[in-house]
Amino acid sequence: MQNKEVCEEKSVNEKNLEIFNRYFPGCLSMENGNQLTLDTEKLKALLGDFSGIKEEGYGLNFVGKKIALTQAFKKNDKILKPLNKSTSKHILIKGDNLDALKILRQSYSEKIKMIYIDPPYNTKNNEFIYSDDFSQSNEALLKQLDYSKEKLDYINNLFGSKCHSGWLSFMYPRLLLAKDLLKKDGVIFISIDDNEAAQLKLLCDEIFGEGNFVADFIRKTKSTTNDAKTGVNYQHEFLLCYAKNKEFVNLLGGEKNLENYKNPDNDPNGAWINDNPSAKRMTPNSMFKITNPYTGKVDYPPVGMSWRFSQNTIQKHIDEGRICFKKKHKDNERGFIYKRYLKDLKTTQKTFDSLAFSDNCYMNQAATKELLRLELAEYFSYPKGVDFMAKIIEHATEKGDTILDFFAGSGTTAHAVLESNKSDYQKLSEGGGVI
Template structure:
């Protein structure tokens, strides 16, 4: 292992993905010092009164009360987002599918650690986030256990909390109280925002219990000006008759925020598929059409003139366009009368609207946007008829519509509460439909499955670990194969007909072309403790530092070096010397001692040295193959 002190003394760059969060915070402090030196004191603490004075907020000294969401543990929840993680990635090759070629990623483990790892190499790179976090049902504890670790105890000490307050907060964490749930969500959403591109969006599914609190918290984290909408999704097709409730629950909430609303609008928002009743009762050569009134509404202004109805009756009114426009539309057969005395209606054609799509509304019904019954049926089908392998999976139809609204085409989608893997399934489905190159990153806790559950038996029968992430991964495996098989079967069925529909065959052939390039693979990673130096005292009282948790495989070293050097996990890596030297497009990764002649070929590229390797740093520097500024030691 290369000593950090030695690397410092050699004036080399040091990269440590676990310190990214702290370094980012320090950079913000330095920028504030440069711009507004009065608002940061000598202890690097923010002087809020000085900041208010700079902003010239009226009555700041007499009334510094503001509107915000407060909850027990909020300060520590904020600090937790900046706390470095002690975890790193470990490749799970046996669980992966087409590891070397796929651009999709699944990460098993606590998503707070996953998000902190991803921050190193995915900041400002995620186009869309969808999450369906655990709802606060208040009748059980969290599976995600954000209990205080040693570092969090230090945070409590830093905050100067009384012992009874410490005990209270310790009890709050990991419970389904409002404060517990909000303390759990706050740091995850705070980091999630930083991962989004400037035109990125996040959609969050939530129920009634925390919807109001979540809205206020997201206003704080994302900015109220970046609130894009509140979708009400009818999640069930049947009507409940729950006599214990005054109002039966048929809908869930989906809150949407952008990272930068003005930037999102400038790059273009997405649309949902065109809806409406289109038909062609008069055999119009322009194809199927629908219509809308030519007469203006009561709150609109138009042109006043008389129109002759098919019956011969003359009617005066205020119309959408002037007389010349109306006469032109009549001559083009673009005005429709439903009866001899009905008012005129203007036609609009399906073919003209298909590419445009239509703006999403805040009410999504179960017929067009999927529902729980449909999602459960699909899950049962994927699991060979076995029911209840996963309870209440989300609908792929719902997620594909969110992908369209988010205007996601060739970008990365993140879901850090992956559950049954619906988001990954939806990404593959949409890529098969339109030939897109979307990529997904899914994170799911290794949540143990109750032995009484059907999912436990499913895992045991298939030699999987009985944890939820096993269901996530197997669903992705089966869904990808099913997507390809279904499209091929649909093409074969249509093509075998005596008179196949040529238009449909052409459409299906395009989908066949799409699935020939469809990425249905996924790289699976789990989380392990990062390598570190542990203090050891021998019998003689001498203290030494011994490396712990060292990586055993090159593939794990490379994955974590990609993170630390801000490279996506799907980055292609070229092997130059097995276990020692690797290359990406513009950087080298050195994992062991090699000859100078090998490095001289690449002396114009940046060299990243594995800090946990047994490489002789002094010998490497004496080779003189490149400038020190071009060398980084990666931990």
């Protein structure tokens, strides 16, 4: 065992490379026959030198990128002032979220398990203005960023418009700070629609590292759409998920419903369910007949499908009792049972399906009903529901984890956290536990 551990231990170079990529994602790449290539300009930018950043054209070299980076690295001169004394473990901060993130970094660096944000979507109907405060004197800013006065004026005007560069410049420093707050096994979820989904994906690839992309979930937003120009009924938006370090992420959550697993025949392998032995593929050596020796019933795979297993494997399952032939069955029934044993499940926890939010219960309408009940619907557009947030929390966190939402909106994240805590307390109380 010791020899195996020694063989599997990472070399000093591998450990150094892992640490470098953790703190400077996207700066190293493998090129020219697995040769490491260092993007020195990107590295210098992450260390505070923005002079080599190009801003011409479209893409991640967007206009205003230098200013966006200075916003993240600029020292914070704000303080957090409590309105009253409280013993609550929860914190609600009112103010510019860029300032708040810098303040939180002082006490919560690498301590947040999950971040969820629902940022402005940069739509034509969105009234949000991306107007970060560039309080430095123009002379200091021009010198630091190597700008002409004309270019600085152009960028300042740009931030008041609905363009990609303005939106990216607004999001960039906030996501950089968010990354610093995440634990090594932490994840961030970001709701977005088509207006900025492509830009957000590229931005997150740069900040978190392309290899730390976890998933792109689909959320159903509505049943119908008012835009009939293309004939497409557009009903969804996206939920991007990135990790601080994907190697440490596990989004399994909650226990599967296993009540259908029974053992009516006292099978020594334990509880089982009658599973489907066919698969949606056409494999020539899996297109044979299976004959019931009791009734003579002959079964073939359904049309367009084949058996999951070869003939030899099927015979092995018959010999082991995994496949059992029925002594009585209806004419339209399969003549055998294929057992899937509970003990063979890789995990009893639920997987986090990328289509988990495609049901109607996650639509905007459901969230609006919640706000109508609270007489708050007129104040919040396109809210997310508590059930939506609860499922994310179920899969991404454990008891005692810290959750952050720096675009709080209607407070859905806080609501879902409180409901989750209440549920955990109820389960513990019913089980005779103590908090």
